[in-house]
Each structure stands twice: as structure tokens, then as C-alpha cells.
Amino acid sequence: MTATPPASGRSSQAADAAQPVRKKGYAQLRDYAVIGDGRCAALIARDGSVDWLAWPDLDSPSLFAAVLDPVRGGRFLLQPDVPYTASRRYLPGTNVLETTFTTGHGTVRLTDALTLPDATSLAPGRELVRGIEGLAGSVPMRWSVQPRFSYGTRAPHLTHRAGVPVATFGPDAVAVCAWNAGQPQLTGNAVASGFRSEAGTQAVIALAYAHQEPLVLPTRTECEARLDHTTATWRQWCADRTYTGPWREAVMRSALALKLLVFAPSGAVAAAATTSLPEEVGGERNWDYRFSWIRDSAFTLDAFLQLGCAPEATSYFWWLMHASQLTHPRLNVLYRLNGGTRAPEQVLPLSGYRGSAPVRLGNAAAGQLQLDTYGELLQTAWLHATAGHRLDADIARRLAQTADFICTTWQQPDAGIWEVRSTLQHFTQSKMMCWITLDRALDLAARHLIPDRHAPRWRRERQAIADFVDTCCFSPHRNSYVRSADSDDMDAGVLLGLLHGYLPPNDPRMHATVAAIQQTLQDGPYVARYLGADGVPGGEGAFLACSFWLVEALARCGRTDQAVSLMDQLVALANDVGLYSEEIDPTTGDFLGNLPQGLSHLALISAACAIGEATR
Template structure:
């Protein structure tokens, strides 16, 4: 596979690498906090709202919230144990300071419109001088704002959003920004709170006592939530960090689970593979349900099922059939894609995109992912309702009638539709899981038609998806290109994990697409996808590879590959979508797909090791 070429923006000191960030959130939105103490990504009041801070996408025009020690300092970052409260530490010549970053969340519904972000600055040893700069740039840096400053409160007002910054020390205006320079001695602290304000939500200070109370209640919330986990295996810390990350990517008001926290972080520096992932991919969210159910988080699975029944139901016909491949976090179906030409992109990687035109693609695999999650929910959590079963039947009937057509495939290629094997495989899964549910619960169904379609798909895959010359199953009919999505064949129970045809395919995938423990999705040179440039290895595929090795009985190889994959996590256990040639993280960050696959791989590897 081709490596990542050099790019003039790669060493730009104005940008932290993607991996040099932690994530905080309040189950409605999130913020990225760099290891230098800067919040360089924050959308308010929701995941897919326009950004307030976006210097990760444009260092000059994006906006940022800096908190840093003045003068030379080493920094380290970690999560307060078993929580999503992030600590950034500054080690200076005269002392040690830290910033505690969190968004208050305690499970209560009071003041849900405040959307508070708290930054508590402390000196824990000696004395440390700090500087703070709050420079919002509303609507992705396109909307002007005014500043009103009154001592320890600053109000930033734009046409559609107003934010109030309150502090426990005086603030100074710097044009339309706000700054504060101060020195703390051991035991002293300062608090900065950024609130959305408007009708019914007035600016409110955040005194030291309130910051302490909200810190304590937020820590208690995350620990109470995590205590539901049933995982007791070897990789508890990484599995629980992945679970906490998936929870952060959940939009509590609807139960939606977004694919990632960001938009347009590049899959290759200087490339055009920059997409908006702040939406609900049916596929990604359905796989999340599996991982969360495995760990014992039934409430999240139930919330997503409610999102499905409320929004992801067959009815009006979309370009992708009775369901879209993705939805807004509020269930909306209109996600127009546009480019923000005024932003230069992360390290100059343009374009920056908002919205996602792939919403109009036909991706047949989503039906299998959704039906598999419904099947598991019905089996492990709570039986689905009769109305929900009617929706399932409508979806399966549509799949039976439409599985035999080309589509854009799981990787959302923009190079034309093909008869992708993975799409066929997941259509088989959709029908097969529905048959299981009907038989287990005695539910009404056109079983004869369903079985005939299921068996026809199986025979089609075994005949036209197999390449004698490659001795492997291939990406699409009539081709000889391999595809890492085929790793799902034994994981979905389509084929026995020790079937000679599958073992031969696994060897071929290992030879063509695996680099160390890392797995490429496919070779874009051999299988053009309509886009320029290369990409890194795809982290979910690397964890699928671990599972495939486990099921094939190659447990020692699987464990080594898994342990190697863990070394590619960032300093707080988070993964972006891809990993580049030299181990750098690429693409949107953090990505739900990767973390849910880590959970599944750890669970199955633990079980195999006994």
C-alpha cells in the first residue's frame, strides 16, 4: 500500500496533531481539549451545531479557548479515573498547575439549555503564572459578534447564539476577545465558565463552591454510569474508556449516537477525504448497540431503539430505499453538503465540509446492521413491540425485493455503484436475523419468501463472490480486489470461521491489506473510489481482524495484533478513524466505530483466552 506523502502543512506549529486531544461533553455536545490546554473544537448547543471554537480547522479564523502556563512548561493529560472529566497538567520551573475541564452532567433535566463548559485552573505545587484567551468565532468563523464586558463577566453575542463567560477574577477585553493573566500559588484556583444564555437562561456566575459542587456531581454521574459495566476482562481500562467515549457520542434528548465528534479532519493531510461525521449512521449506531449491550448498558440500547422507532422507520421512499443511511441527531433527513471555503482546513487540508451528501447514497448493508441490532436488543434487553415488528417486516420485505442491485457500498465510495459482496452479506444478515426473531417468538412473517431470499443470497455470494484465481472472496462481483469488510463474514455467522474458503480468504487479506497489526479497507489504486490520494489503515478493520483471528483459532496471533493496536491509541485511550504510515491518527476524532470494535474484540479475545 502507498504511504502518506509529505505535505507542506504537516509540520505547521499552529496545529496540534489530531491525537493530541482529549474529549469532554454533556451528552448534547462535546469539546476537544488539546494537550496545550486549548479548546480548539466546540459546537454549541449540539454536536451538529455551527462551531464556536474551530481552530483545529483554521488556526486563524476558527476561534479557540486557551488556558496555559506562561513560560516554558511540559504538559501531560489524563482523565480523572473512570470519568469524562479531563485534567491537563503544566510542569513549570516554579510549580505544577492543572486545568480541570468538564461539562456538568448529573442526569437531571434542570436547565438543559444552559450548556455549561467549566475550566477550573489550579496550582498544586509552588506557583504558576497562567494566561487565558477566549476567542469565539461563531458559525464556523463566518458570523460576527459583539462583546460586552463587565468586570468578571463577558457576553459574546452573535445573531443566533449568545455565550456568557464568567470568572472568579477580572477579565480584560482584547478587541472582541477576552483575556486574563494571573498567577496562582499552591492551593489557589480560578474558575472560568462558558454558558449558552438566552430567553429563560440568564448569565450566572460560577463561584469556587459551585464549580466544586458541579465537579463532584459530574464525577459521580460518570462513575455511577460506568458501574453498570459487566466487563471484568484483561483490558478493563481500554474497554471502559471506549464505553465512556461511546456514551459521550450519545445525544441524550433523542438517543442518537453520532459517528464522530468532528467534521473534516483529514484522512490524509492535504487530501480531499474530509467528511462531516456528526450524524447518526444507521450502521455505526447499530453496531454501538451490540457493544453496549455486551457490557450491560441496556438503557443506551433502549434509547437508540426509541430513536429508531421514532425516526428510522420505513415509510416515505428515500434514494437509499425505505431508510436513509444516516440521519440528523434529531432524526431529520435533510443533510445538505457544502464546503466552507473561508476555512483552510486542518493543517491546510481543504475542503472543510458541513453536511454529508452520502446521505443520498444506496448502501444496502445498513439493513443488516440495523436488523442485527434489533435482534440482539430483542434477545438480550427487551422484546420489541408489535408495531416495531411490523416495521421490521416491511424492511425485510423490501430487502427481499431489492438486495440484487448495485450500490455505493459500506465505504461510501464515490466511484459508482457496484455489486459489493459486503452489501449482499448484510442483506443476508437482515433476513436471517428477522427469521430468527420470528421463530423464537412465534411472530407472523412470510417465512417462505424470507427463507427463499436468504438462501438465494447465500448461493449468490458463494458462487459470484468467490474468486478462484485469488482463492478468496472479493470486494465485488466480477472483480479480484480484496476488501477488509469481508472480515465480517464469520463474525456475522455467514460462514464457519474455519471453513477452508474463509481461511484462504483470511490469508489473502493478511497478505494484501495487513501492515503489522493494521488493516487497510481496500487498495484505492486497485479499486478506484472516485477520490484523489491515499488513506491510512482503518482502525475498525484492525479490530475486526483480531476477531476473525480469534474465531479461526489463531488466538496467539489475535492477542499480539490486539496488543499492537492498543499502542496506536492516543495518550488518553482515544482513536481517530485511521492510522497513518508513521502511526499518526487521521480522520475524524474520536470515532465511535473504532471504539465499539475495540470493545467487541476485547470481549471475544478474553473469552477465547479463558
Template sequence: MPTFNHCVRDGDGYVDLRSYAAIGDGRTVALVAEDGGIDWLPLPDLDSLPVFARLLDGEDGGHLSLAPVGEWTVARAYVAGTNVLQSLYTTPTGRVRVTDSMNLGATGRLPWGELCRFVEGLDGEVEMAWCVSPGSGLNAYSSWAEDTGNGAVLRVDAVTMAVRAVDVGNTTFEDREVSGRFRTSPGSEHLLALLSSQGEPLRMPSTAWIRRNLDHTVQHWRNWSEQFTYDGPWREQTLRSALILKLLAHEPSGAVAAAATMSLPESAAGGKNWDYRMAWLRDATYSLHCLIALGEFEDVHAHVSWLLRVARRQQPDLPVLSRLNGHQPDGLVRHDVPGWRGIGPVVSGNGAAGQLQLGVYGDIFDLVHQYVLDGNVLDIETARFLAGVADHTCDLWRRRDAGMWELEERRHYTSSKMACWQALECAVQLAEGGHIPGQLDRWRREADRIRTWIDEHCWSPQRQAYVWYPGTDQLDASVLLHAASGFDSGERMSSTIDAVLAELSDGPLLYRYSGAAEEEKAFLACSFWAANALGSVGRGKEGVDLLERTLALGNDVGVWTEMVDPADGSFWGNLPQALSHLAFMTAALTLQNA
């Protein structure tokens, strides 16, 4: 494990986003900083209000802290093949190892929340301090703590939490928090656990049971990781990215969240702060692509079934995103808290739900096509639904949309038209294979019309590139996705890659589109898309070089955020970001033989 100096909290209690690792249980995700602070934990679900939110409110957000007292350095890594985190702290007086887990049970996810922090004294003596301090649920509630006959109980609205511990010193109660100190010695073991429920009684298992669940959790993750057949280059980071995606999968529904957080800014100027604790159809499609290629099948089926249920509910138009329970999100809610390092606003909900984004039509057909190619069979209702969506695409592609980047100004975005072409091409192949009924001749003719329209309106002889939209000479990195979709993997796409890299890149990092550098940081997925596109047009060595230079910018535990600042490598935007990990995995699979 690499060793580095501990993170430094600023005067308001914030740390660099690069400092965070993620743990989870299939229902929610906790973020753990290098200094042992759990600064983010929504309960009971990922899209619930957070009981710990120091990430967005340094003063009143709440945290669960556990770390050595005084000076220390830390080296961190996940237990191999798992989402269980281990932090090795070295102090002037000794060393201690902390294992952090969102526990599972013997048969899978528990019906209550169980966050386990297991401490082992390795050598010497180390004084440790801990504190459980719930926040205000983004200034919505007033939390409180009480000493009951069954130990320390803390409440935030309908969420009930309890502390269970072994050899962590005497517990001190102060208003809404509980805390304590203890000292490790060689071979000593200590346990601090937080149990939780919402609107129901709270199960209080013994500490021996909680410790046993930690072992179950490690084994559960290892069993899941053993499914993967991929043994190519970058295997360790590929598996880590797959495990991150598994953290973002909401097991009760089958949805895949775009990220574990909300309202982390895309630039220091603020304003571009979004809630990503929702499921984008686009991200779900990319997830399934990767999982199928890596040999996973249980989650693939759950995600496909969820996605098609959500899509059928909103037909004939396809949803851009949904809540994790499959319903459409409510309107935006603004919370009266400062935001990470004071960069607001802090909002929940997402206004993109009502947008027209033509890209999702290509996404859903590509997803189903891959699912069928993997040897699976569609039900009759899904087959008929997809035929109707293909017919709808024949008309819809002529409309302006918000594009992949969910922009306010509707245009004829090139990548959106390419996605419609992809949808109809996949529909034709599904129909030819007998998987869906429909008007094959119409779909073929309309796909040809789309291609001709793109060639006439979206190709710039001057730029030697597909432009962002007709009538401009500006560029859009999302066009590079269609090097692999089958639209164009020839000379035009190759020269488009050159133009995009020349205009949008800063080192190995790329901005989303022309002018984005003035508004936000570089978008990490774009670097991996470019690497994948290079591989798709036969320039694999260049793709490998770009991929490896981008990977070098990661944090110590392989967790990626949405954006990176080319100037200093700092992380920006929500994290862990599914799209960043998905883009890497896709590129790795394309380039494995390059």
C-alpha cells in the same frame, strides 16, 4: 500518567490530531489540546456551528486557552471512570493541575452549557494565562465581546456566552475576546467557566454552584461506569471506549454521532473531508451490540427506540444516516475556511444520505435480534415494520449499491450481499421466536439464494478469498465483519483473512480495500475487525497479538481517530471516531478468553 513534551502549534495555529482529548455533556463535545487550548466546541448541539473552531481555521476559528506561561511539560489522564479530563503541568517554577469538564447538574444534563476549567496550585508558583476568543462560526458570523454588569459576555449569532471566574486575574477586553493572567501557589484554587445558551436568556449560576457541579459531573460519570459487568482483558481501554461512545450520544434524541468533528482530512491530498456529526444506522447498531454485552441498558433502549423511529419514517428503504434530531440532512454546504493545516475542503452535511447501502438491512435486523435476545419485547408496530423490511430485502438484495464505503460506483459488493443474508437469517429467527410475523419460508429460500450467489460469484479460487465484488481479484476489509455475523467462520473466511492481511496491511494497520493506500491513510477499525475475525475463526492468539499491536498506536488518553498513518503513527480523519472505538470493543469482547 505518561509524561511527554507539550504539543507544538505550527505557524498557522494547528496541532497534531493526536494531541486532542474530548469532554462533553450529552449534547455537545469539546476538544482539548495538550497545550490547554479548546479548539473545537459547537454550541448548543454537536451538529451546530462551532463557536471555537481553531481546529479548522487556525487564524479566525476561535479558541478557549488556559496554560502556564513559558516552558512546561504535561501529563494527562481522565479522572477514573469519567469523561472529566485532568492535565498536570510541570514548569521550572512549580506544578499545577487543570481539571476540564462539560458540567452536568445534580439530576443530569443542564438546560444551559457549562464548561468548567478548575485550576489547583500544587507546589511552587506558576503563572497562568487564559483567553476566551470566539470565532466566526466557520466564517458565517462576526462575534463580539462586551463588559456587562454581570461580567464578560460574548456573542456569536444567537449563541450567548458568559465568563464566570474566581481568582484568574483582571479581565482584559479586546474587541471580540477576553483574557487574563494569574499566579498559582501551593493549595490555591482558581476557576474559569464558560456558560452558554442559544436564542434564550442565559442562566448565570454562582461560581460556588459551578464548582459543585464539577463534583456532580464526576459522580454522574462514575455512576454510569459502575453499570458495566465486563472484567476481562483490556478493561481500562474498553471502559474508556464506552465512555467515548457516551460522549457521542445525543441525549435529547437518543442518536449516536459517528464522530465529534467535521472535515478533518483522510490524507494530505485533501478532498476526502466529511461531516461525521451525524448518526449512521451502522454505527448505532455496533454501539448497541457493545453496550448490551457490557451490561448497559438505559442507553440501549434510548438508542434502539431512536433508530427504529428514524427507520420507520423512511420505510420501506432504510436510511443510511440521519441528523441527530432524526431528520435527513440537507445538501452539502462548503465553508470558506482553510481546514486543518490548510487541507480542505471544509463542508457540513453529508451526501451519503441518499445512497442505497444494503449493509444497513443486516445491521438493523442484527440490532433488533440482539435486543430481543437480551430479554426485551418488541411493540406491534415495530414487528410489522420489520416483517415488511424482510420482504423488501428479498427483492432488494439483487440490486447494485454504494457498499459500506459509500463509493460513487454502484456494484454488487460482496459484503452488502452478506449483510442481506444476515438480515433474512435474523428475520427467520425473530419470526421463529414469535417476535415478528411474516413469510418464513420465503425468507429462508431467499437467504439460501444469496448464499449460493455469493459462493458462485464472490469467491475466488485463485485468491482463496472472498473478493470485493464479482469479476475482480481485489479485496475489501469489510468482508471480515461476516466472520462474526454467522455467514462464514470456516476455512474460506480464514483464508480470506490471510489474503486481506497480506494485501491490505502495513504493520498492524489495514487499508479499507485494494488501492486505498494510494488515496488515504490506514483505517483503524479494519485492524480491530481483522482481530475480531481471527477470534471468530478460531485463531484467537493471532487476534490478540493484532489487537495489542494496534492498541499500542493510541494516544495518551485513549481517544481514537478514524485513520492512522502507518509511516509515523499520526492521526487523520474525524475524532473521536465511534467506529474505531466500537471495532475495538467488539474485538475485545470476542477475544477476552483467547
């Protein structure tokens, strides 16, 4: 039986107040919001606790990791010291979070941001600013900064500099600056205090960070000015976006969430801001997603172009070209945000979210063969070039060599888009994307954008791939493309090959495949990734991106009414501030997997735009 979807996420209007609940120290994943500055990101629970923050970069070791271990992980707690309810929103058009605490003694508003530097003052290397405003009454507040460096494995050395508490470990230093928020006390391995928030008063607590550089101690005026500057900068960025359809609020929130995953120093886009949040509570499907996956590249570039994010699209494309050059002609499945290729998998000594172990650092999928990535690369280059951007001679040559590589490689089995850790197979979606590789290469060559000397071979191999897919990967029993050659298992990943153009939208096989996926993998708004084993024990929830891919496929097939209905249901599955994780438990509605999940938000944007194109 399908669960009733949770209330719709509302990113610019505070949702109904609720009393935050933790079980054995863990908040629900649905209760997290994210803030960021283009270099790092923090997860903040509904109860005001910063439970995840990695400094100085998105993929750095964590300073706070209570989401993975409430005892050893560390956190920054800030909340009323009396019973309360909490409602939240993002300030409209921003990634600045506002939480309103309501108590029997009065009301307090908390504003959180990882601030963006401005040109008016010397800023710390990284800065978290928390503003506390008394709205009514007199509310006792308590706060505690519990830094635990290096994924909770290193307790801080606490001291004072110029009267300000500072936590240090090796080359890292964090200052705890507080104004009108009580006198900070060094207690054990924490900096803590309490105060009363009176109506009309304002307090500020800021964390200032330095890594192998002098620690800047900001003033209150500078912190408040950067908070205002950060709010204004986000609003300007959001105002420049071009989507105007019926799901604008959800699309804009997805765009803002995606922007938090863009690593500004390089232009790379991380798959998620976290590591090891489980696909099954208590299970071992816990992966580090703080890398940039080639499989997401076409959706990423297309979303940037659809939303009018030209600088982000250009930066991401050139990062992708640079990173892939390091391993050419082979592609890594994923790359580090700085373009590096090493991602050895390690296990961290943390208990894991609600006992979901192991907690992993790195990702062993980096060394897999996933043939679909080559199609994603050529599709991305094709989108970039057909949007009017240049391909220089070296990139054009490498793209042609990638097509040559696929001509000699497409017949191999691979790990597929879902990164199976069992026997390699001839996955249908992988073969479809090999076809896309050669099809896009032929189109670019016809446009005289890449060398065409091997075009006849590309054409022959493209036909050979199509013959294999249509003969071996289409099941007469299912009347559908299936997961792999000579199988009857269903796989929603096949939708990606169709969405990228393996078949035209009016082809009967595309319509039949969409119908078969609805029949076998869909349950209400939820769509499972596949039926079949993948070599990893345990189960998982419904994969949100698959649901949005189904929306897009329905729209392209002309079934707009069904697409709109499913889209409305999926928009309602966001949490109270409009964010999505990787998966949802269809029975409880609980979030599963890392968050915010870039692919979920990318697929939402793509689905909304596809419906817009279909209705036009």
C-alpha cells in the same frame, strides 16, 4: 516498513510529560482529548487550548473551530506564560480531563469538564468549567476566550452583564466567568487576562451558554459543585460496567468515549464529534461525521449489551426504530441526531486542518443506496429481541416489510459500506448483509416475534443470495471472498459479513478469507480498508476498525494467540489518554480522520469481548 507503534495510551495515569508543538497554528490530532456532557463535546489540545466546541448540541454550528482554522476558527486558550511541558490523564472512570503543566517556576494542574446539571441549583443551558490549581511555585498564566460563532464566520458582540463579559450573536450568548484568574479584559474580539498561579491557590474560569433563553450567570460555588457532581456521576456510570477482561482500561475508556457520542436527548449515537478532519493531510477526504450511521447500529447495540448499558441500548434501539420509520421501507445511510433525514453537503469558508480542504457541513452519502444497512437493521433488532426485549406489533410488521423489500432489491448494485462516489457495484459485503437481513427475519419469524407469512420467499431469496455470493464473489485465485462480484480486489469490509454470521467460524472459506486479508491488507497492526478506486482523489491511512475486526475474526476462528498479539499492538496505538481517531498513518503514527471515532472504539470493545468468549 512498518512504523513502531506509539507508546500505550494510559487513561487513568498521566503519561510522560511532553512539550506541546504546533505547526502553523495546528496541534497534532493525536494531541487532542475530548470532554462532553451527552449533548455536546469539546476537543482540548495538550497545550490547554479548546480548539473545537459546538453549542448547544453535538451537531450545532461551532463556537470554537481552531482545529479547522487557527486564524478564523476561534478557541479558548489557557496555559502557562512561560515554557512548559504538559502531561494529561482522565480522572479515573470519568470524562473529566486533568492536565499538569510543569515549568521552571512551578507546577499547575488544570481540570476541564463540560458539566452535568444537578438538582441543587439553576444551571446554564451548557457550561464549560476549567479549574486551575497551583501545585508548586508561582507560575504566570494567560488565558483568552476567542468565540467565533457559526463555524468561525461570525465575530461576537462583546459587552458586560452584571460586570461579567458576555459574547453574543443572534440568539446565542456566552458569559465568561472568572474567579481568582485576573481581571478579564475585552480586547478586540476576545476576552483575555493573566494571573499568577501560586502553590495552594485555586482559580476557576467558566463559560456559561444560553440559546434563545435567559443567560444564567453561575457562582463560583455552583461551578465547583457541578464539577464535583460531574466527576462523581461519570465514576458511578463507569463502575456499573460489566467487562472484566485483560483490556479493561482500554475497554472502559472506549465505553466512556462512546458515551460522549450518545446524544442524550434522543438516544442517537454520533459517528464522531467533529467534521472534516482529514483522512489525508492536504487532501479532500474530509467528511462531516456528526450523524448516526445505520452501518454502526449492530456494533453499537452489541457493545451496550456487552457492557451492561441497558438504558443506552434501549434508548438507541427506539431512536433507530423511530428514525427508520420516517423513510420506511427504504433506509437512509445516516440520520441526524434528532432523527431527521436532511444532510445536504455544503462547504464552509475555513482553511481546513493543515490546509485540508474543503471543510464540509452535511454529508452527501445520506442519499446513497447501501444495501448492507438493511442487514445491520435486522441484526440490531435481532440482538435486541434475543436479549429479552420486546418488539411491538408495528415494529415487527416493519421488520417483516424490510425483509420483503430486500427480496426485491438485493440484486441491485450499490455504493457499499465505504460509500464510493464512483460507479455502483455488486459489493460482497452488501450481499452478505442482505443474506443476514433474511436470515435474521427468518429466525425472528420462527420465534413468533415478527409475521411469518412471507417466510418461504425469504428462504428462497436467502439461498439465491448465497448462490450469488459463493459463485461470483469468491475468487479461486485469491482463495477468498473479494471486494465485489467478478473482482480480485480485497476488502476488509467482507469481515463484517463474516462476523455477523454469514458463515460459521469453522467454515474453511472464512479461514481462507481471513488469511488472504492478512496477506494483502495487513501491515503490522495496520489494516487497509480495501485495494481499488472509490471515486475520491487522494489516499488515506489505515482504518483502525478494520484492524479490530481482524482481531475478532481471528478470535472466532480459534487463532486466539494471534488475536491477543494483534490486540495488544492496537491498544498501544491509542493516544496518551486512550482515544482513537478513524485512521492512523502507518509511517508516522499520526492520527487521521474525525475523532473520537465511534466505530474504532466500538470495534475495540467487540474485539476484546470476542477474545474473552474464545478463551472461555
